[in-house]
Amino acid sequence: xxxxxxxxxxxxxxxxxxxxxxxxxxxxxxxxxxxxxxxxxxxxxxxxxxxxxxxxxxxxxxxxxxxxxxxxxxxxxxxxxxxxxxxxxxxxxxxxxxxxxxxxxxxxxxxxxxxxxxxxxxxxxxxxxxxxxxxxxxxxxxxxxxxxxxxxxxxxxxxxxxxxxxxxxxxxxxxxxxxxxxxxxxxxxxxxxxxxxxxxxxxxxxxxxxxxxxxxxxxxxxxxxxxxxxxxxxxxxxxxxxxxxxxxxxxxx
Amino acid sequence: xxxxxxxxxxxxxxxxxxxxxxxxxxxxxxxxxxxxxxxxxxxxxxxxxxxxxxxxxxxxxxxxxxxxxxxxxxxxxxxxxxxxxxxxxxxxxxxxxxxxxxxxxxxxxxxxxxxxxxxxxxxxxxxxxxxxxxxxxxxxxxxxxxxxxxxxxxxxxxxxxxxxxxxxxxxxxxxxxxxxxxxxxxxxxxxxxxxxxxxxxxxxxxxxxxxxxxxxxxxxxxxxxxxxxxxxxxxxxxxxxxxxxxxxxxxxxxxxxxxxxxxxxxxxxxxxxxxxxxxxxxxxxxxxxxxxxxxxxxxxxxxxxxxx
Ligand SMILES: Nc1ncnc2c1ncn2[C@@H]1O[C@H](COP(=O)(O)OP(=O)(O)OP(=O)(O)O)[C@@H](O)[C@H]1O
Ligand SMILES: [Mg+2]
Numbered sequence: 001x002x003x004x005x006x007x008x009x010x011x012x013x014x015x016x017x018x019x020x021x022x023x024x025x026x027x028x029x030x031x032x033x034x035x036x037x038x039x040x041x042x043x044x045x046x047x048x049x050x051x052x053x054x055x056x057x058x059x060x061x062x063x064x065x066x067x068x069x070x071x072x073x074x075x076x077x078x079x080x081x082x083x084x085x086x087x088x089x090x091x092x093x094x095x096x097x098x099x100x101x102x103x104x105x106x107x108x109x110x111x112x113x114x115x116x117x118x119x120x121x122x123x124x125x126x127x128x129x130x131x132x133x134x135x136x137x138x139x140x141x142x143x144x145x146x147x148x149x150x151x152x153x154x155x156x157x158x159x160x161x162x163x164x165x166x167x168x169x170x171x172x173x174x175x176x177x178x179x180x181x182x183x184x185x186x187x188x189x190x191x192x193x194x195x196x197x198x199x200x201x202x203x204x205x206x207x208x209x210x211x212x213x214x215x216x217x218x219x220x221x222x223x224x225x226x227x228x229x230x231x232x233x234x235x236x237x238x239x240x241x242x243x244x245x246x247x248x249x250x251x252x253x
Numbered sequence: 254x255x256x257x258x259x260x261x262x263x264x265x266x267x268x269x270x271x272x273x274x275x276x277x278x279x280x281x282x283x284x285x286x287x288x289x290x291x292x293x294x295x296x297x298x299x300x301x302x303x304x305x306x307x308x309x310x311x312x313x314x315x316x317x318x319x320x321x322x323x324x325x326x327x328x329x330x331x332x333x334x335x336x337x338x339x340x341x342x343x344x345x346x347x348x349x350x351x352x353x354x355x356x357x358x359x360x361x362x363x364x365x366x367x368x369x370x371x372x373x374x375x376x377x378x379x380x381x382x383x384x385x386x387x388x389x390x391x392x393x394x395x396x397x398x399x400x401x402x403x404x405x406x407x408x409x410x411x412x413x414x415x416x417x418x419x420x421x422x423x424x425x426x427x428x429x430x431x432x433x434x435x436x437x438x439x440x441x442x443x444x445x446x447x448x449x450x451x452x453x454x455x456x457x458x459x460x461x462x463x464x465x466x467x468x469x470x471x472x473x474x475x476x477x478x479x480x481x482x483x484x485x486x487x488x489x490x491x492x493x494x495x496x497x498x499x500x501x502x503x504x505x506x507x508x509x510x511x512x513x514x515x516x517x518x519x520x521x522x523x524x525x526x527x528x529x530x531x532x533x534x535x536x537x538x539x540x541x542x543x544x545x546x547x548x549x550x551x552x553x554x555x556x557x558x559x560x561x
Contacts, residue, residue, distance in 0.1 A: 002329070002362040003362075004359050004360075004362045004363065004364065005359060005360050005361065005362050007359060008356050008358075008359025008360045009360070011356075011359075012356050015352070016347075019347070086343055086344075086345070086346075087339075087341055087343030088343050088344065088345055090304075090307075090309055090337070090339050090343065091337075091357060091360060091402070092360070093307075093308055093309045094307040094308050094309055094332055094335065094337050095332060095360040095361055096328065096329040096330070096331075096332040096333045096361060096362060097360065098329075253269065253270075253304075253309075253310050253311070
């Protein structure tokens, strides 16, 4: 393993993150505050508790997931797209680094940033609603796994995109609907059976469900199902990345 | 495989996705410690060749070994040996010079060495700019930052893809001196260039590539001798219209409206011009000046590429 190479990429990416830390944190914190004002206080006060959890508290895990998912995808996709765009990717390609090492460097840094932001959103939420985390270890595990998985997905998007528009298209067209329909703001058990079944094809359902379980011991699907599905999704992303580097798709001419 | 071979390229072929054949059966051996200049017109395939060796372009066929390591199956060892300065100026605009060079060293798995990087930056006269963001540097400085990045991991082999592009004459001279100094420390150097002057000045060997084919590789001296012509120019007092009959059979031509007689011979041959001198005298031609010239690599190059 070229650990120093991984470290170099990771530090480079984290350096970029810290240079823009203000912006990176300001936007998710602001939108969280807005969500709480709108859904938590204004609408939430009229909503019934779901699964015995007050609505304001119920949406916290979903809200964190929403932020973590979009942050992971945008960080990781930008992280690898930018050197492709400027041409500095030549150095990564000509360095004695394996695929796995490159991915660990980029995805590791993107996921780290997401986890940091996820924790910040959690802290922000704590100012609005009384929070209770039943299983902190599981919570952290889900947070990390989600960050890693969606950073992998972001990495794929960053390699596939051949323009800045495409870079933003996927998060907008795919990730946002998936998160909104993934039970971030409701329990999928509230849906008619047909839509419940459809929802089960949405990977975000498993993430949110598992994550919410770690807070309130309530989930739409069982804990095992959540963990297994996240692993399956991670494997799929990893396989695609493996294929990308093997064939040189969009990386090598 | 003998250790004297830095790079061995066998039957290398590259067809781009659009079907364009950029490299056609390239065979080339670069000896350790030499400066090899790859010459060729725009679009000849120089960059493609370099990028294929460095792992940036995927070959369609053939093999490359670097210091005895296959650049696909043993890519770690092969790539670790190489430093690349690409043709395009591609840098991370917002990084400082120091950080970007340190980053490059890390990528290649080398332990931190501030003293080596300090040294490299000083040699490339970038030391004063070490904390500057790269976007604030001039083009020539950026080029040197890219050289510093390529040297950051102490490579055995250095590729310079058009190192002189956008570099002023003075700096070019100093860069040549630095390249020679590097060669003296045992680094093998492969450079591409449009400036024949550069190849002539620096290279031990020259390869000429055109339309994806390596037309020839030769020691610079041998090439100059083989292909080169030597001419002795007799400057006349009076213009003449044609070479006098008395001088028939000699390799003479007229130039400059009959004011010069040119004697042409192969640079290699052991020529004897005494006969020519005698016969000129007999013909009543008394030159007022005599000088000689040898063809430059440029003329050789134009002759070769033009002929293909
Ligand atoms: N990605 C690509 N897809 C298709 N054709 C390409 C690609 N890259 C280069 N080529 C073609 O391959 C040929 C060789 O290009 P290359 O960059 O190797 O030339 P070069 O000798 O370095 O030229 P120059 O002196 O201008 O730098 C050119 O005709 C170019 O158009
Ligand atoms: Mg080129």
